Amino acid sequence: AQSVTQPDIHITVSEGASLELRCNYSYGATPYLFWYVQSPGQGLQLLLKYFSGDTLVQGIKGFEAEFKRSQSSFNLRKPSVHWSDAAEYFCAVGSILTGGGNKLTFGTGTQLKVEL
Amino acid sequence: EAQVTQNPRYLITVTGKKLTVTCSQNMNHEYMSWYRQDPGLGLRQIYYSMNVEVTDKGDVPEGYKVSRKEKRNFPLILESPSPNQTSLYFCASSLRDRDSYEQYFGPGTRLTVT
Numbered sequence: 380a381q382s383v384t385q386p387d388i389h390i391t392v393s394e395g396a397s398l399e400l401r402c403n404y405s406y407g408a409t410p411y412l413f414w415y416v417q418s419p420g421q422g423l424q425l426l427l428k429y430f431s432g433d434t435l436v437q438g439i440k441g442f443e444a445e446f447k448r449s450q451s452s453f454n455l456r457k458p459s460v461h462w463s464d465a466a467e468y469f470c471a472v473g474s475i476l477t478g479g480g481n482k483l484t485f486g487t488g489t490q491l492k493v494e495l
Numbered sequence: 496e497a498q499v500t501q502n503p504r505y506l507i508t509v510t511g512k513k514l515t516v517t518c519s520q521n522m523n524h525e526y527m528s529w530y531r532q533d534p535g536l537g538l539r540q541i542y543y544s545m546n547v548e549v550t551d552k553g554d555v556p557e558g559y560k561v562s563r564k565e566k567r568n569f570p571l572i573l574e575s576p577s578p579n580q581t582s583l584y585f586c587a588s589s590l591r592d593r594d595s596y597e598q599y600f601g602p603g604t605r606l607t608v609t
Contacts, residue, residue, distance in 0.1 A: 383537075413597075422585060423538075423600040469537060481589070482528075482553070483598060485537035 381406040381472050385486035392460050393494045400455040400489050402470030411473035411481060412453040414444055417488075418466045426468075429453065440464070465493045497522045499601035501586050507607045508576055516571045516604050518586030525591045527569040528553070528598065529561065531582040538585065544569055545591065576608040 382405045392398055404410055411430055415423040427438025434446040444455045453470060467488045473481035499520045508514055520527065528543040530553075540553030544563040558580055560572040569588075573580060583605050587598040 388535075415600075422602045423587075425597055425599075428597060471538075481526075481598075482540060482543065483530075483538070483587075485530075485539070487535055487537040 381410075381474055381484045383470050383472050383484055383486035385468075385470055385489050387489045388487070389490045389492065391492040391494060394462050395459050398455075398457045398460045398464070398491070400468050400470075400491070402453045402455065402486060403451050404453060404470070404472045405451065406472050406474065410453075411475070412444075412446060413471040413473065413483065414438065414442070414453075414455050415469045415471060415485075416440075416466050417469065423469065426455070460491075460493055462493045462495055465491055467491070497599070499586055499588055499599050501584075501601040501604050503604060504602060505605050507609065509609055510577055511575050513572070513574050514576060514606075515573075516584060516586075516606070518569045518571065518601060519567050520569075520586075520588040520599070521567065522588060522590075522599065523566065524588035524599075525566070526598075527563065527586065527588045529559070529569070529571050530585045530587065531555065531580075532585060532603075533582050541571070541584075573606075576606075578608045580606065581608050582606060 384403045413428045414426040426442050429436050429446045469488050470486040471483040502517045525546045529541040530538040532538045539555045542561040544550045586601040589598040
């Protein structure tokens with residue numbers, strides 16, 4: 380069965396500092412990988428996704444993530460964090476369902492706090 | 496505007512009183528799904544639907560029912576809610592096209608069962 384591990388429950392960074400959120404997955408085939416962000420009281424917004432091709436993917440809001448098959452990782456990075464980035468971040472792996480569509484398995488999330 | 500809507504956004508109810516949370520999408524998506532979010536557990540899939548009249552269980556289906564009579568709607572039914580169903584619920588939809596597997600999420604419904 381597929382699974383996702385986000386080892387950091389909470390992370391605090393200073394505004395302007397770089398950020399890396401860790402994500403490790405377990406999946407038998409080529410994974411479909413996603414990062415979502417959830418701001419307080421809001422739904423989930425897709426930051427970026429990896430299906431195939433270039434292992435470094437760019438997303439919205441200046442985020443990027445790198446797929447490393449050998450490490451089963453899909454870490455999220457941002458070179459300079461803004462106070463508005465404070466939110467909860469979820470990594471997810473998608474498996475293709477018979478007949479189409481995909482099932483997302485989420486990690487437990489990483490809560491990001493940004494110090495001014 | 497392309498969106499997934501859920502109603503109600505907040506609901507407080509008592510044990511055993513049947514309730515329905517509605518979900519509607521205007522993107523003509525075939526695939527729809529319900530998740531619940533609990534602290535420390537992330538989001539877990541409850542049920543999903545590939546298309547009209549096609550539904551299947553996710554990881555945590557006990558205590559829930561769904562139906563898909565129309566393509567745009569996918570209501571979640573709790574026939575006899577219990578306190579352990581207190582949670583934040585999200586509906587999501589996506590195309591079934593292999594190149595379009597991004598799931599779009601609704602704003603969430605916070606349910607409290609006392």
